[in-house]
Amino acid sequence: MKIPFLNLDAQYQEIKDEVLPAIESVLESKKFIQGSICEEFAGNFLKVHGGEFGIGCSNGTSAITLALRALGIKQGDEVITVNNTFFATVEAIVEVGATPVLVDCYEDTYGINEEEVENAISEKTKCIIPVHLYGNPCDMPSIMKIANKHNLKVIEDCAQAHLASINGQAVGTFGDAGTFSFYPGKNLGAYGDAGFVITKTKELRDLVEMYLNHGRTEKYEHEFMAGNYRMDGIQAAILDIKLKYIEKWTNRRIEIAKKYDAAFSNLKTIKTNGKCVYHLYTIEVDNRESFMNSLKEKGISTGIHYPITMSNQPAIKTVNSVINKTETSNQISSRLVSLPICPYLKDEEVDYVITNVKELL
Ligand SMILES: *Cc1c(COP(=O)(O)O)cnc(C)c1O
Numbered sequence: 001m002k003i004p005f006l007n008l009d010a011q012y013q014e015i016k017d018e019v020l021p022a023i024e025s026v027l028e029s030k031k032f033i034q035g036s037i038c039e040e041f042a043g044n045f046l047k048v049h050g051g052e053f054g055i056g057c058s059n060g061t062s063a064i065t066l067a068l069r070a071l072g073i074k075q076g077d078e079v080i081t082v083n084n085t086f087f088a089t090v091e092a093i094v095e096v097g098a099t100p101v102l103v104d105c106y107e108d109t110y111g112i113n114e115e116e117v118e119n120a121i122s123e124k125t126k127c128i129i130p131v132h133l134y135g136n137p138c139d140m141p142s143i144m145k146i147a148n149k150h151n152l153k154v155i156e157d158c159a160q161a162h163l164a165s166i167n168g169q170a171v172g173t174f175g176d177a178g179t180f181s182f183y184p185g186k187n188l189g190a191y192g193d194a195g196f197v198i199t200k201t202k203e204l205r206d207l208v209e210m211y212l213n214h215g216r217t218e219k220y221e222h223e224f225m226a227g228n229y230r231m232d233g234i235q236a237a238i239l240d241i242k243l244k245y246i247e248k249w250t251n252r253r254i255e256i257a258k259k260y261d262a263a264f265s266n267l268k269t270i271k272t273n274g275k276c277v278y279h280l281y282t283i284e285v286d287n288r289e290s291f292m293n294s295l296k297e298k299g300i301s302t303g304i305h306y307p308i309t310m311s312n313q314p315a316i317k318t319v320n321s322v323i324n325k326t327e328t329s330n331q332i333s334s335r336l337v338s339l340p341i342c343p344y345l346k347d348e349e350v351d352y353v354i355t356n357v358k359e360l361l
Helices: 007-031 035-049 060-069 088-095 112-120 138-149 202-210 233-243 247-265 288-297 314-318 328-335 347-360
Strands: 054-058 079-083 099-103 125-129 153-157 177-181 196-200 216-219 279-286 335-337
Touching: 007 233, 007 335, 035 054, 035 196, 054 060, 054 202, 060 079, 060 088, 060 153, 060 177, 060 196, 060 202, 079 088, 099 112, 099 288, 125 138, 125 177, 125 288, 138 153, 196 202, 247 347, 288 347
Parallel strands: 079 099, 079 125, 125 153, 153 177
Antiparallel strands: 054 196, 177 196, 279 335
16 A cells, blocks of 8 residues: 555645636736735635634745734844744744744643743743644643743744644634744645734734735835735635635544544654644654654655754754753654654555554554
8 A cells, every 4th residue: 555645636636626717717817916815815714713813925934934023023032932843933033133042842742841931031032932833732821821921922833733723712813923834735735835924913914914015005105124925816716725625634634643542552642732733643763764664665654843953953053042951852853753644544544554553663
């Protein structure tokens, strides 16, 4: 049996008949950038995911940069984030001139460790960026308590966490802003780059809109220096079609995760704090390389997310940063393996993965 890690082709076959006419209608309307198609998608995304205000942007990295800029984070400020994330989280902090402060994660949820956050707060700290890694919500109530106590802004990196929630409240709506990626491989993915920023207030959303569109007040009047981080109409139209399916796809991910959880009760898997949407399903193993190779021989593709933590990235040495305790995240990064959890996996394919993993461990 051949089990791909991600099956975007199966997804395309399911939605093709709706996607192609939607692309055609964008071409005919010539609403190529922002405009009504993007606004309509924004409204629909907020309805499906949760959140009151929001706007689409160019990608998940710029979404974080825009949220930081709109919240006034700048040179000299410190921003606390977690050592185990995708590189973009740290990149965005550096992009606005601020200093990334890296802290450790919990060993069971892989979410940012609030105690370590509190230890890392200094005079210069302005913001915390928890990352809902693998689609697993961080403990937002505790993080907000710390943020409120120390008067800090909070941006939730929800790039992997569309439709994730805690006690029914959507991730991205606890903090000042929540940022999303629609990179093709994410749970909700475009056919190109796209991203989104959810904001707590209308004022912040409008400020994000200016920061993503040349600091414009009118067509040729610019209030401040900003840049171009706008969303494409074609991507919005495609995402709008996929929004009709995202709940079904997410439920299937959760269903597969439950099967894995039941089968791997003797292994270290992800412990959840709320509704995890399983962008990835990880297990920890001792001999990772041989384990992955053996699965590959059986036709099962796996991945590592991520093999190098932020504190060990070559690029981190080229910028100002503060690196706190990182033992847990660094130790985990040498043990993690991501198993296939694509919504298009059939039950017999999931069983085939389970049988082979069990045989090896
Ligand atoms: C994918 C991802 C991003 C960046 O999103 P892009 O759309 O690729 O720019 C940021 N943070 C996390 C945690 C991600 O997984």
